[in-house]
Amino acid sequence: MREVRLPRDLAGLAGLVLPGGESTTMVRLMDEYALWAPLRDFHARGGALWGTCAGAILLAAEVTGASPAAPAQRSLGLIDVTVQRNAFGRQLDSFTTPLEVAGLDTPFPAVFIRAPVITHAGPGVEVLARHGGEAVLARQGRVMASSFHPELTPDARLHELFLGLLEQRAPRVGGGAESAPARPPTLPGSA
Numbered sequence: 001m002r003e004v005r006l007p008r009d010l011a012g013l014a015g016l017v018l019p020g021g022e023s024t025t026m027v028r029l030m031d032e033y034a035l036w037a038p039l040r041d042f043h044a045r046g047g048a049l050w051g052t053c054a055g056a057i058l059l060a061a062e063v064t065g066a067s068p069a070a071p072a073q074r075s076l077g078l079i080d081v082t083v084q085r086n087a088f089g090r091q092l093d094s095f096t097t098p099l100e101v102a103g104l105d106t107p108f109p110a111v112f113i114r115a116p117v118i119t120h121a122g123p124g125v126e127v128l129a130r131h132g133g134e135a136v137l138a139r140q141g142r143v144m145a146s147s148f149h150p151e152l153t154p155d156a157r158l159h160e161l162f163l164g165l166l167e168q169r170a171p172r173v174g175g176g177a178e179s180a181p182a183r184p185p186t187l188p189g190s191a
């Protein structure tokens, strides 16, 4: 596992998690570090992607603001969904809830932090969970999008689901682990 900040960091990876944060800032950083084409190429070459919260916003085909007045935002278009940002209100309206997820026997503890919802899913998209009627977890092929933050709970079932996508569908991208640059292990960052 390694942090990906620059296009070259993608070499040798089979999957990529786009974390939560602030998607407007992340769009600017993707411009700054020229990540748009390499990320699309990573997907086209068989890489699996999972976006959580702001990461899900980045993967969506279309992004809308919480109000019609909010400006539209560019996105990668790697999963055929429309995502509405900040759909549950402000930071103070963040919450945790047990979520029924298709394929899991017991509810998943889902942490929503100023989270988006999926307002439209195309025909190729499987909606795996809803909260209050709104889609909050979806998958299309080897791309997953979750409104919530599975990394903030000890429950690893969605991580397992993602790893399953790598094993089943994604050959290693960019020449295999052996040819990836050697790096010291990194601790998870605060982003």
Ligand SMILES: NC(=O)CC[C@H](N)C(=O)O
Pocket (backbone or CB within 6 Å): 019, 020, 021, 022, 023, 024, 052, 053, 054, 055, 057, 085, 086, 113, 114, 115, 116
């Ligand atoms: N927890 C998060 O990732 C919040 C996402 C943030 N509200 C955004 O629109 O980008």
